[in-house]
Amino acid sequence: MTFFFEVLIAGLLTGVMYSLVALGLVLIFKASGILNMSQGAMALFAALTFVSLLEMGLNYWLALVIILVMMVAHAFIVERVVLRPLVNQPLITLFMVTIGWAYFLEGFAQFLWGTVAHNLELGIPDDAFFVMDVMISQFDIVAAVVAAVLVTVLAVFFNKTRVGLALRAVADDHQGAMSVGIPLRHVWVAVWIVAGIVAIVAGLMWGARIGISFALITLILKAFPVIILGGFTSITGAVVGGLIIGASEKVAEVYLGPFVGGGIENFFPYLLALIFLLILPNGLFGDVHIDRV
Amino acid sequence: MSEINTSGDKRQFGEAILKVENISLSFGGVQAISDVGFEVRKNEILAIIGPNGAGKSSMLNVINGVYHPQVGQVTFQGETRHQMKTHHTAEMGIARTFQNIALFPGMTVIDNIMTGRNLKMKANFLEQAFYLGRSKREEIENREKVEEIIDFLRIQPIRKTPVGRLPYGMQKRVELGRALAAEPILMLLDEPMSGMNVEEKEDMCRFILDVNEDLGITIVLIEHDMGVVMDISDRIVVLNYGEKIASGTPKEVAGNQKVIEAYLGVTK
Amino acid sequence: MFYRETGQFKTNYVADRAIFPIRQDRWAIFTLAVFAFLIVPLVANDYWIGAILIPFLVFALAALGLNILTGYAGQLSLGAAAFMGVGAYASYNALIRIPGLPLLGAFIIGGIVAAVVGMFFGLPSLRIKGFYLAVTTLAAQFISEWVFTHWGWLYNYDSSGSISTPDMVILGFGIDTSVRRYYLVLVIVAVLALAAKNMMRNKIGRDFMAVRDMDVAAEVIGIPMLKTKMLAFAISSFYLGVAGALFAFAYLRNVEAVSFDLNRSLAILFMIIIGGVGSILGSFIGAAFIVLLPIFMNLAGHAVFGDLVTQETLGVTELMVFGGLIIFFLIVEPHGIARLWQITKEKLRMWPFPH
Numbered sequence: 060m061t062f063f064f065e066v067l068i069a070g071l072l073t074g075v076m077y078s079l080v081a082l083g084l085v086l087i088f089k090a091s092g093i094l095n096m097s098q099g100a101m102a103l104f105a106a107l108t109f110v111s112l113l114e115m116g117l118n119y120w121l122a123l124v125i126i127l128v129m130m131v132a133h134a135f136i137v138e139r140v141v142l143r144p145l146v147n148q149p150l151i152t153l154f155m156v157t158i159g160w161a162y163f164l165e166g167f168a169q170f171l172w173g174t175v176a177h178n179l180e181l182g183i184p185d186d187a188f189f190v191m192d193v194m195i196s197q198f199d200i201v202a203a204v205v206a207a208v209l210v211t212v213l214a215v216f217f218n219k220t221r222v223g224l225a226l227r228a229v230a231d232d233h234q235g236a237m238s239v240g241i242p243l244r245h246v247w248v249a250v251w252i253v254a255g256i257v258a259i260v261a262g263l264m265w266g267a268r269i270g271i272s273f274a275l276i277t278l279i280l281k282a283f284p285v286i287i288l289g290g291f292t293s294i295t296g297a298v299v300g301g302l303i304i305g306a307s308e309k310v311a312e313v314y315l316g317p318f319v320g321g322g323i324e325n326f327f328p329y330l331l332a333l334i335f336l337l338i339l340p341n342g343l344f345g346d347v348h349i350d351r352v
Numbered sequence: 353m354s355e356i357n358t359s360g361d362k363r364q365f366g367e368a369i370l371k372v373e374n375i376s377l378s379f380g381g382v383q384a385i386s387d388v389g390f391e392v393r394k395n396e397i398l399a400i401i402g403p404n405g406a407g408k409s410s411m412l413n414v415i416n417g418v419y420h421p422q423v424g425q426v427t428f429q430g431e432t433r434h435q436m437k438t439h440h441t442a443e444m445g446i447a448r449t450f451q452n453i454a455l456f457p458g459m460t461v462i463d464n465i466m467t468g469r470n471l472k473m474k475a476n477f478l479e480q481a482f483y484l485g486r487s488k489r490e491e492i493e494n495r496e497k498v499e500e501i502i503d504f505l506r507i508q509p510i511r512k513t514p515v516g517r518l519p520y521g522m523q524k525r526v527e528l529g530r531a532l533a534a535e536p537i538l539m540l541l542d543e544p545m546s547g548m549n550v551e552e553k554e555d556m557c558r559f560i561l562d563v564n565e566d567l568g569i570t571i572v573l574i575e576h577d578m579g580v581v582m583d584i585s586d587r588i589v590v591l592n593y594g595e596k597i598a599s600g601t602p603k604e605v606a607g608n609q610k611v612i613e614a615y616l617g618v619t620k
Numbered sequence: 621m622f623y624r625e626t627g628q629f630k631t632n633y634v635a636d637r638a639i640f641p642i643r644q645d646r647w648a649i650f651t652l653a654v655f656a657f658l659i660v661p662l663v664a665n666d667y668w669i670g671a672i673l674i675p676f677l678v679f680a681l682a683a684l685g686l687n688i689l690t691g692y693a694g695q696l697s698l699g700a701a702a703f704m705g706v707g708a709y710a711s712y713n714a715l716i717r718i719p720g721l722p723l724l725g726a727f728i729i730g731g732i733v734a735a736v737v738g739m740f741f742g743l744p745s746l747r748i749k750g751f752y753l754a755v756t757t758l759a760a761q762f763i764s765e766w767v768f769t770h771w772g773w774l775y776n777y778d779s780s781g782s783i784s785t786p787d788m789v790i791l792g793f794g795i796d797t798s799v800r801r802y803y804l805v806l807v808i809v810a811v812l813a814l815a816a817k818n819m820m821r822n823k824i825g826r827d828f829m830a831v832r833d834m835d836v837a838a839e840v841i842g843i844p845m846l847k848t849k850m851l852a853f854a855i856s857s858f859y860l861g862v863a864g865a866l867f868a869f870a871y872l873r874n875v876e877a878v879s880f881d882l883n884r885s886l887a888i889l890f891m892i893i894i895g896g897v898g899s900i901l902g903s904f905i906g907a908a909f910i911v912l913l914p915i916f917m918n919l920a921g922h923a924v925f926g927d928l929v930t931q932e933t934l935g936v937t938e939l940m941v942f943g944g945l946i947i948f949f950l951i952v953e954p955h956g957i958a959r960l961w962q963i964t965k966e967k968l969r970m971w972p973f974p975h
Contacts, residue, residue, distance in 0.1 A: 140947075145950070154751060155893060156946070166937065280882075287752065322770060323766065325766060329755075329756075332755065333759045336756060418836060443842060454837030458832070467841055470842050475823070480824055488634075495637070
């Protein structure tokens with residue numbers, strides 16, 4: 060039984076880490092209706108730059124400041140080059156543009172810093188500790204706390220501040236928001252900055268956990284089932300979805316995997332998401348859409 | 353607006369081909385329609401009028417099966433259903449235009465109207481892939497029918513233009529054409545003249561009257577232009593806040609106190 | 621315009637509905653056909669045929685398949701390569717397990733199996749649209765990837781997981797040189813492209829486009845949503861399946877799961893974005909672009925930077941260039957090169973007048 064709990068908890072904590080990536084997706088979708096396929100590439104870019112700066116000898120805090128500035132610049136560039144020319148285009152077009160941007164960022168990051176994998180030491184202890192005989196990773200707990208803090212800050216930001224309200228208006232209707240004077244461009248830059256910060260956190264946490272390499276980009280592929288379960292527009296959904304995906308994926312791999320040859324972690328979340336979609340097309344906490352004819 | 357003589361008294365109307373009874377429709381907390389019922393007789397032109405938000409489009413959507421009412425039933429040509437299924441209504445012979453134009457912007461005018469002939473074309477996809485026999489014959493036959501409609505609506509010059517590029521008034525005409533292409537028994541027209549100038553409205557009225565008189569198609573029409581409504585409709589149903597507040601001939605409705613208060617304002 | 625298109629009046633609908641109503645266009649296509657069927661095999665060398673023309677044709681077919689689903693019927697799919705893989709594995713297994721099965725029969729079986737799988741994964745499209753549908757197509761992609769690497773029967777329990785395709789024989793005639801493979805692929809692709817063109821300009825095409833443009837209105841007219849969407853997934857997956865079989869048999873001569881991964885799916889999507897969504901011609905243009913671009917970059921890179929260019933830098937620049945191109949096309953002409961070509965022709969018709 061203890062083994063099951065260990066698997067479960069490890070899965071839940073991995074799930075929290077998935078939520079970190081999913082949060083970035085939810086933010087941008089909430090504020091602009093765009094599904095940002097480049098969120099993973101952004102995380103890789105941030106983490107790769109950070110670790111390369113460290114290897115060049117800079118200290119932690121300086122490197123952190125630099126990548127923060129970089130993600131701010133990134134937001135401005137994305138808005139100017141990618142988003143502004145496509146205002147009011149169908150959302151599918153914007154979605155595909157982010158796929159293009161993901162490819163570009165991936166190439167650019169590796170062009171700058173090379174394609175070799177790096178290790179990242181963040182100074183977070185990784186010893187295991189025991190709660191009632193169940194082994195839990197300290198690192199995972201720290202990650203969970205970080206995610207919780209981030210989620211709370213973002214939830215407050217969206218629901219209680221004026222900027223948050225503006226963001227939600229923009230997500231609903233670009234032209235409508237503009238016509239009441241909401242500066243679309245500023246809003247988008249703001250959102251992408253926040254998403255960039257989320258990407259930094261996700262990139263660094265995951266980088267510390269699994270090393271910084273190309274594989275970080277594939278994280279985004281795990282984030283999709285998370286937001287499908289949780290709802291594309293819900294911050295809470297990103298967390299709950301992450302927990303469900305993380306836990307079910309681990310449990311399925313350990314308990315079902317051996318019967319079918321293993322490796323089901325890759326598609327199990329998607330299968331789950333697919334089934335979920337058929338029952339709850341908008342996810343657990345997503346907004347329901349009514350089409351007026 | 354020039355006089356369009358309909359001489360309603362001399363026209364023959366048949367049995368009721370459409371009956372809606374006790375329809376109530378709500379979305380979440382919003383009650384769109386409350387207990388509305390009326391009949392439409394064969395060959396007549398029935399207008400549904402009322403202020404914005406009165407539930408007129410929703411009523412058409414219920415008849416069409418786009419919306420499913422919580423209470424009530426729709427009877428068309430003897431078949432009664434609690435909730436209509438959209439493509440079934442098409443098969444039964446009901447055609448529709450939409451308030452905000454629901455044409456297919458990526459296709460040409462000809463192709464859009466051809467989609468109206470959809471139910472008449474039986475060739476399967478393999479036959480179509482090699483464009484043999486039945487498929488070719490059907491395409492040509494239906495193209496001829498579509499061209500007749502294009503002639504009738506006088507839209508020959510724009511036949512091959514993608515619909516998305518046409519001005520609003522033309523699109524409305526094309527949408528009428530698509531509805532006609534199905535050779536329907538009943539046509540539901542949702543504000544077919546909105547956004548048109550006087551000449552365009554006169555043309556549209558003429559088309560609607562021709563369709564009704566020459567082709568014998570029964571028409572249910574939502575329209576805001578009172579001059580048009582008074583001139584061409586045989587009977588009127590008035591909705592306000594989702595309820596039916598009056599029905600009858602144009603003269604009766606124009607004199608109805610409730611209608612005047614709710615909608616028409618001061619009569620001349 | 622290069623030639624005068626006016627003055628060719630059609631007196632009946634049959635003539636008006638021809639695929640190439642303008643006489644000069646017919647000449648152009650005829651010349652192209654002569655070129656493709658007669659001249660190329662005589663003139664081109666093995667490298668050109670095997671490394672450029674054959675993959676170009678195969679990917680054009682795949683792009684055609686995806687275009688039918690995504691470009692014409694409006695159902696965004698990120699899992700095109702999965703259906704290619706289904707076609708490849710199905711054809712392979714059909715060929716080695718059914719004695720006496722003709723080669724083309726194996727390809728057709730591959731296509732049909734892909735079509736069935738496609739319909740299965742297309743079922744969610746009845747309730748789900750847009751991004752959500754795109755993400756469920758990813759489910760198809762990942763599940764397929766797993767099946768291709770874990771279901772031993774598929775790859776004959778070969779320990780390497782990658783199997784070479786058996787020799788191809790049609791009516792006793794061995795398809796063993798690159799020129800013969802080229803002809804095989806050319807004929808199949810030409811026939812299927814013609815079929816696709818016909819379907820898309822007839823009723824099915826209109827049904828698909830109606831569903832794409834406004835599905836509520838489509839239903840109101842009487843277009844059955846279930847049947848139409850299932851047909852779109854089925855036909856599209858059939859094309860993708862045959863393309864996958866051709867990819868394995870005529871190009872790679874190997875069936876391996878890694879050829880049908882997410883990157884491949886995205887590459888096919890890029891082909892239709894760049895070439896032209898909702899356009900048969902666009903599928904070919906896009907395929908040509910994606911097949912030729914790496915080669916072009918390789919040559920250009922070496923010409924300009926010489927030995928500085930390594931495999932690694934090429935790979936990385938390729939990513940940036942592809943990404944950049946996608947963004948460029950989506951901003952400048954979301955309907956792809958095919959639309960740009962159409963616009964150019966219209967301008968040329970008016971030239972030298974501006975309008």
